[in-house]
Amino acid sequence: MLEISDLHVAYGHAQVIHGLNLVLRPGEMVFIVGRNGAGKTTLLKTIAGLIQPAKGEIRFEGRAVAGEPPERLARAGFRFVAQDKKVFSNLSVRANIALAAHGSGTPIEEAWSKAIQLYPKLEEFRALPAGRLSGGQREILLIGRALVGAPRLLLIDEPTEGLAAIVIEDIFRILNGMRHTLSFIIVEQNLSVVTRLADRIYVMKEGQIIREIADRSEIADTAQLETYL
Amino acid sequence: MIQTIVYGFTIGAILYFFSIGLALTFGTMHIINFAHGMVYALGVYLFISFLKALGNSFLLSLAASVIVMLPVAYIVERFVIRRLYGESLDYAIIATYGVLLIGTDLIKLVWGTTPYPVNDPIGLAVPLAGLDLPFYRILIVISAVLLFLALRLFFKRSIIGQIVIAALEDSDGVRCLGLDVNRYFSIIFVLGSALAVLGGILYAPISTAEPYMGFHILLLAFAVVIVGGMGNINGTFAAAMVLGMVMAVTGRIWSQAATTMVFVVMALVLIFRPMESD
Numbered sequence: 001m002l003e004i005s006d007l008h009v010a011y012g013h014a015q016v017i018h019g020l021n022l023v024l025r026p027g028e029m030v031f032i033v034g035r036n037g038a039g040k041t042t043l044l045k046t047i048a049g050l051i052q053p054a055k056g057e058i059r060f061e062g063r064a065v066a067g068e069p070p071e072r073l074a075r076a077g078f079r080f081v082a083q084d085k086k087v088f089s090n091l092s093v094r095a096n097i098a099l100a101a102h103g104s105g106t107p108i109e110e111a112w113s114k115a116i117q118l119y120p121k122l123e124e125f126r127a128l129p130a131g132r133l134s135g136g137q138r139e140i141l142l143i144g145r146a147l148v149g150a151p152r153l154l155l156i157d158e159p160t161e162g163l164a165a166i167v168i169e170d171i172f173r174i175l176n177g178m179r180h181t182l183s184f185i186i187v188e189q190n191l192s193v194v195t196r197l198a199d200r201i202y203v204m205k206e207g208q209i210i211r212e213i214a215d216r217s218e219i220a221d222t223a224q225l226e227t228y229l
Numbered sequence: 230m231i232q233t234i235v236y237g238f239t240i241g242a243i244l245y246f247f248s249i250g251l252a253l254t255f256g257t258m259h260i261i262n263f264a265h266g267m268v269y270a271l272g273v274y275l276f277i278s279f280l281k282a283l284g285n286s287f288l289l290s291l292a293a294s295v296i297v298m299l300p301v302a303y304i305v306e307r308f309v310i311r312r313l314y315g316e317s318l319d320y321a322i323i324a325t326y327g328v329l330l331i332g333t334d335l336i337k338l339v340w341g342t343t344p345y346p347v348n349d350p351i352g353l354a355v356p357l358a359g360l361d362l363p364f365y366r367i368l369i370v371i372s373a374v375l376l377f378l379a380l381r382l383f384f385k386r387s388i389i390g391q392i393v394i395a396a397l398e399d400s401d402g403v404r405c406l407g408l409d410v411n412r413y414f415s416i417i418f419v420l421g422s423a424l425a426v427l428g429g430i431l432y433a434p435i436s437t438a439e440p441y442m443g444f445h446i447l448l449l450a451f452a453v454v455i456v457g458g459m460g461n462i463n464g465t466f467a468a469a470m471v472l473g474m475v476m477a478v479t480g481r482i483w484s485q486a487a488t489t490m491v492f493v494v495m496a497l498v499l500i501f502r503p504m505e506s507d
């Protein structure tokens with residue numbers, strides 16, 4: 001469903017992604033692992049349309065989408081959950097969902113009940129400014145926000161970063177519950193999450209994919225994966 | 230003393246009318262918009278011409294000038310401001326400063342350089358504590374408070390307002406939900422411009438229209454925006470009122486220092502405000 005070929009991305013003169021290739025099949029949950037500074041966030045932002053690639057192709061269901069603005073890609077079903085867990089902190093939890101509903105032309109009630117289904121506790125926080133949520137709750141709200149409408153491709157950047165073990169399990173359950181309903185590219189450093197969820201893994205280093213891991217036993221080999229982090 | 234307080238709030242009210250658009254443009258689009266001064270001055274000059282054409286009807290002329298300035302503001306947004314998104318601050322300053330200069334020269338060309346006085350449309354005075362307070366000034370203050378409340382409601386209750394609040398914080402996040410932020414920024418820009426024109430016209434009867442009026446209020450408004458927290462909606466109101474009062478009080482003691490004092494306060498705020506943290 002998504003094909004990236006020979007992608008080059010630069011910030012000014014500093015090139016960060018050098019000729020990257022990647023394929024995502026429908027319903028797949030693909031993980032990207034790699035050290036800090038490898039260019040994982042840059043890659044997701046580029047796919048989401050937030051950064052213009054310098055060169056290369058991004059095809060979504062056969063259509064060339066590189067360089068399209070994020071709002072247009074969002075309407076095509078792209079969803080991006082950023083690494084910083086930045087919700088609209090001055091808006092209520094419900095208004096965060098309401099904005100997503102407005103953006104995707106979904107009735108607010110429908111969007112809200114979907115969010116509640118995902119994480120029933122949100123109902124309690126409905127009127128609370130979203131900035132008052134804990135890190136884990138914010139991440140869940142962001143994922144809930146991304147699910148509003150008709151998402152096709154979820155790009156999630158380090159969903160468990162900085163979270164406590166219990167909350168990581170909440171996130172794991174949520175992601176696990178969505179497997180095969182959508183296509184995912186998830187950047188993640190927590191290998192326990194990666195090995196339990198990944199259909200495939202791409203290892204990224206210095207702006208390139210240096211390995212693709214599709215074999216089940218290799219996906220489960222955390223000791224080997226560890227060497228890439 | 231009461232007179233000084235009323236004067237302070239009047240100046241604060243006008244500063245608020247003008248600054249709110251500037252603050253929102255800075256907060257959402259990260260653009261320092263000198264063209265705001267052009268819209269303000271041109272609006273007031275149009276108003277003066279409308280007064281003549283419409284038999285001195287204050288309200289009609291006010292409405293007519295605001296309506297005429299809406300498309301002007303839209304054109305500035307669409308063809309100047311929108312091309313500056315994501316560019317460096319300096320480009321925006323240079324380009325919008327250019328618009329301000331063009332507007333100022335246009336005013337000189339059409340209306341000349343002599344200042345125009347405008348009559349107080351009400352002319353009533355309210356007796357209070359042995360003083361006669363001009364009712365018109367009190368009305369200005371009341372309209373600023375009403376505007377503040379209306380904007381609060383707008384930003385709290387309307388979906389457009391909520392989108393703008395969200396975009397002030399994370400415009401990428403808004404775009405990734407499928408919302409075209411530029412559209413909302415345009416609306417906010419035109420709204421802010423209309424409010425500046427409104428402020429300028431309300432101010433005209435207690436000041437005089439002159440071609441450089443846009444420059445003068447811009448400098449003060451920058452101080453308001455900075456003290457108010459660069460796009461903070463409630464902060465802009467508070468800062469406008471406080472700095473208006475600073476001007477009125479200083480002006481009473483030493484009139485030449487009134488404007489300088491505003492910048493002294495701004496500098497103090499910049500020095501002592503705790504750095505924003507996430």
Ligand SMILES: Nc1ncnc2c1ncn2[C@@H]1O[C@H](COP(=O)(O)OP(=O)(O)O)[C@@H](O)[C@H]1O
Nearest residue numbers: 011014016034035036037038039040041042043
């Ligand atoms: N906005 C930016 N401007 C310039 N360089 C950046 C910017 N964002 C990231 N970089 C650089 O790009 C490289 C890749 O960063 P990033 O994509 O965030 O990596 P990762 O998510 O894998 O840690 C790093 O060297 C980083 O310093």
Ligand SMILES: [Mg+2]
Nearest residue numbers: 040041042083
């Ligand atoms: Mg990153």
